[in-house]
Amino acid sequence: VGAVRDARRLHVVHMTAEMAPIAKVGGLGDVVTGLARACLLRGHTVEVMLPFYECLPKDQLEGLQHDCEFDCPKGRVTDGQMRTEGLRTLAFRAKIDGVPVVLLRPDWGAGNLFRGSRIYGGSYNELEAYLYFSRACLEYLSASGRKPDIIHVHEWQLSAVPMLYWDSFHAAGLSKARVMLTIHNMDNSGECRQEEFAHTGLPGELFASVDKALDERTVGHNPERLCLMKGGIVYSNAVTTVSPTYAREALDGGAAGWLRSTLARPEVRAKFQGVLNGIDTALWDPAVDHFLPAPYSAADPSGKALCKRYLQKGLGLEVDACKPVVACVTRLVPQKGIHLIRHAVYRTLELGGQFVLLGSGHADGDFRRMASEEFRGSPATALLVMYSEAAAHLIYAAADVVLVPSLFEPCGLTQLIALRYGALPVVRATGGLADTVHDVAKGGEDANGYTFTGVDEGSLNSALDRALTAFREQPQWWADLTQRNMLVDCSWERAAGAYVDIYNRLAAL
Ligand code: ADP
Incomplete structure (x- = not known):
């Protein structure tokens, strides 16, 4: 395949809970790696930020090296008072499948976030872990002096990033970046009590209104609850989901559940679209698939x-x-x-x-x-x-x-x-x-x-x-x-074009 080279070179930073092949649970991991690789081939600068889960096989992290350490602000509400402390955070750099990654985790002497033998379902609180990780990603970008054009976040786990970015980090030195959210599945939208949001270092009250991140189902009986995906949708410059029909089903049918009313707001509709995934055609190629007893292709299917x-x-x-x-x-x-x-x-x-x-x-x-x-x-x-x-x-x-x-x-x-x-x-x-x-x-x-x-x-x-x-x-x-x-x-080389169009549109804002 002759790789397309894009005229304008962008710096894109993905923030995600999964990345294939070594931190994959479902399609999310495949998409991040496929899209990142395709954009690298098109000439862009791409980095992926991923939690440094204890279960990652270190021998498959190419060129793993310690990068830096910093204190990540993290709050806790007790007796109605929010107290913030710095959680010692370690940053590492490596490559996964040729894609540069930044891996972050807390100093495990100070907490057990991301420890255990699996990506999900460990003994720590996942909501707390991803809220902390969202903040840590922005702290790292800001401290390292990076000036990305696009911050591309995925799923509810990273949906606090657009909120934090436009509330604080935009003014504090990351001003060039535009933020994009991709929703891979609307089934889990990240419910979060206001006081839990303090794990980001910011008070949840900041976002507790219907026009921001308040979970509308709870208005009247529980004004406490936020929805991270709603906040992500409201605060991102562009929102995508992974196919045009699913996007339509979210707007016209039941796919988005109660989030439908957020997606239907005119200003959200204007920035929301479906972009079809590709597959990794190097991994999925019957002509060279080493799992098969006999290779084959369209030219010779025998x-x-x-x-x-x-x-x-x-x-x-x-x-x-x-x-x-x-x-x-x-x-x-x-x-x-x-x-x-x-x-x-x-x-x-x-x-x-x-x-x-x-x-x-x-x-x-x-x-x-x-x-x-x-x-x-x-x-x-x-x-x-x-x-x-x-x-x-x-x-x-x-x-x-x-x-x-x-x-x-x-x-x-x-x-x-x-x-x-x-x-x-x-x-x-x-x-x-x-x-x-x-x-x-x-x-x-x-x-x-x-x-x-x-x-x-x-x-x-x-x-x-x-x-x-x-x-x-x-x-x-x-x-x-x-x-x-x-x-x-059906490759990512083809599918990435639609993402690059959106990146370009955002970078021109
Ligand atoms: P989802 O992300 O909802 O699981 P997708 O169709 O997007 O569904 O992706 C599923 C991926 O996981 C495919 O690559 C499929 O081959 C793989 N997969 C699903 N179940 C299994 C299984 N039991 N063993 C091996 N691979 C599986």
């Missing part, structure tokens, strides 16, 4: 049949090229349409196909039971209740169909990976799934898979049945379509 045989054999399924393999690679949480995934297992069997699930998450109980009882030793069903990068790669490569029946989906990456690996997606047309999968029944240049709209089993059948019929009856058409899909550009 290796895909070998991958399918390998998976069927490895999972104890009947080895038969004519049986369609329907796969689902997913977190098992309500958002992903658990009841539809469960139904699809049975429907696929009725239609003579094979079903392979790779999933983990707190709603996995049903599948564990099905795997150990009903489908134990089944020649047509493999339910793998776990997280495995290696298995995911092999499953995409072996699959004929990849199912994504989400109830809502801000963007979704699995359908994009499916297209690139020559599997046809069967998806519920919501959020980013609606933007990226276009039903073959509608025809047209961009037709690339199957969609359905309802949340009932009949709706899912209407798409899955058509897919499996076409697989059986029109093999040449199927081969041509999958081959064409594999060539479509």
Whole structure:
């Protein structure tokens, strides 16, 4: 790919709770790394600020070095009084996947924030940790004399940054920067009591009005509660979410919940838009994927049949090229349409196909039971209740169909990976799934898979049945379509352009 070089070189600083591959929980981590790398290639200066979680594998932090130490103001409210102290903070620099990162953490002699064996769910208070981290990022930028053009923050965890920036730091030396917030999922908007906001070193009262960050649900009975994402939306110069349809669903439907009224304000509408994610096409490339027994590409797709045989054999399924393999690679949480995934297992069997699930998450109980009882030793069903990068790669490569029946989906990456690996997606047309999968029944240049709209089993059948019929009856058409899909550009090189346009617009403000 010939890299695009942008005429104007910008300095962009991301602030985030996740970064792939070593600090990744979900799509957020992928987006930060993909976007940062693409912008570096386009000639911009990019840095990512990330908590120095204790669980990060240090051997994968390229060139890790101690940078500086400083005291980060952090408040606590007792008996109605806010007292502020400096929390000793350590800054390190390194590279992750070639991207320069700044890692911050408190001196663990003075507190346990970001300690433990996982990114989330440690024994410390997460809200406190990210409020402290938000402040620490700005303190670091300011103390190090950096003058970024763009501060790009992600999710509720960093939503206090735009508030702190426009309240204090803008006047205190970081005046050039404009701030942008990207919302990857509106499900968690960061509820915060006013007194908890003191962890940023600023009193929550500053933001406790309806036009700022007050949680409007609580007006009248609990005027105490703030919403960080609301504050982030109000105070940022631009707000994006990860697909145009999800942005629309937030404004016109229920995707944003009560935040809809904030997004609908004319001044917010004018700065809010959806920008579709890309995927890391270096990581997800069947031609060089070292997890696969046989590489393949659109030019020579023959290796895909070998991958399918390998998976069927490895999972104890009947080895038969004519049986369609329907796969689902997913977190098992309500958002992903658990009841539809469960139904699809049975429907696929009725239609003579094979079903392979790779999933983990707190709603996995049903599948564990099905795997150990009903489908134990089944020649047509493999339910793998776990997280495995290696298995995911092999499953995409072996699959004929990849199912994504989400109830809502801000963007979704699995359908994009499916297209690139020559599997046809069967998806519920919501959020980013609606933007990226276009039903073959509608025809047209961009037709690339199957969609359905309802949340009932009949709706899912209407798409899955058509897919499996076409697989059986029109093999040449199927081969041509999958081959064409594999060539479509869904890279971050393409997706980054829309972000750079926004950065340029903000830098000109
Ligand atoms: P979300 O961020 O909501 O989980 P996305 O579709 O945006 O959903 O991203 C999911 C990513 O996580 C994909 O790269 C997918 O392959 C991967 N993934 C999901 N579940 C598993 C699993 N059980 N094992 C391995 N990878 C998984």
